[in-house]
Amino acid sequence: MEIEECLERVLAKIQPAKENETAALDKACGRILSEDVIAKRNVPEFPRSAMDGYAVHSADVANASQDAPVRLKVSGKLYAGDVPEDKADYGTGTAVRIMTGACVPEAYDAVIMQEQTDYGEEQVEIYSRIKAYQNYCKIGEDIAAGTVLAKAGVRIRASHIALFASLGIKEVPVVKPARIAILSTGSELMDLQDAPVPGKIYNSISYMLQDAIRQQGLQVVRRSICPDEGDALREQLRDALAQADLVITTGGVSVGQKDIVPKVLEEMGAEILFHGADIQPGTPTMGAFLDGKIVLALSGNPYAAMANFELYFWPVMAKRMRSDSFLPVMKTAKMKSEYNKINKHRRLIRAFYEDGEVRLPTGVHASSVISNLTECNCFIDLEAGRAVQIGDTVRVRMFYSF
8 A cells, every 4th residue: 555545544534633722922832823813912012213313304304414404403312111201392393312112202204313413412413314204113014903923723933932922922822732652562672761681672762753742842641661462562552542642653563473563453443544555664554543543553663663653643743733834845856876776665765855965874774773864854755666876856755853
């Protein structure tokens, strides 16, 4: 089965999240907006000076020049944060010394920069003409009340935070994050707090997937190791399904004597959506539906698990979290390296993309090897039976979270 069909079967079972919540602004970066955020105020809320200088009536200085300066009475001084005085003389023939960001009294319609004056304190000579509203920020010039600041489905970035903060918005509506359980099967697995034991290995996959998930604003509510025993796996799957919206298993999904995940899922009454796809690595990857939730069963090989996690998990989250921001970026690129191996299956080859070109990393490309993944930022999505030479065009899937 092609991976697109596998994914289609999984997505058909996913319901968009209905639960929303509010997030304090200082905790909102990376979250997904559940509804449009609309400006309730203008920014700025008052006419504001764009520079240090003098607020003037533009008509008063229409003929000002270096040779024929215009002299105006200085009616006061305003710094950022000051409020213009109600009784001050802001009429024709006057000016107000003003600093950047200060409120321009309503009577004036322009600000002349101080470099075009004699810096007078009681009277000021103006050496240049100026147009109405020059160096002058109108009310709502940055943001007008009623403007949609960000639409539902947008992932909140730092620039959104600044935008919301400029309007005094303290909290925003967000989609409640999906809860994920990661269940690593294998009697050979150890957690990091365990001392090394002959014949056992550290469970690197679960840490890799956990951080990939968390850095996108989602929750990992359970991360556990299960021995290759049917009863233990059934119990842990029940617990994981009770806690999470989606369960990821790693290992035990192929055809070995201890690969018990498919059998246990079938015995528990799961609907098998797919088992095996036309892709390397991770051909035995499995998708199942149990207790109204998806179980994504990945390979126990780290690279195979990572590659198929990228293929399935993020499109599922795009639908679940109501946001296309989870969808990976697809590109085409020119090869800077050769790949002469002929594969019977479509293959995801780790690589590095830059400026329209893609190259292979150094080292071994086996499914169990992750040491050169730090040199990579994409997969080459290579058709079955194809070798590629330098200069050939290939499809590239950018890593989403690694």
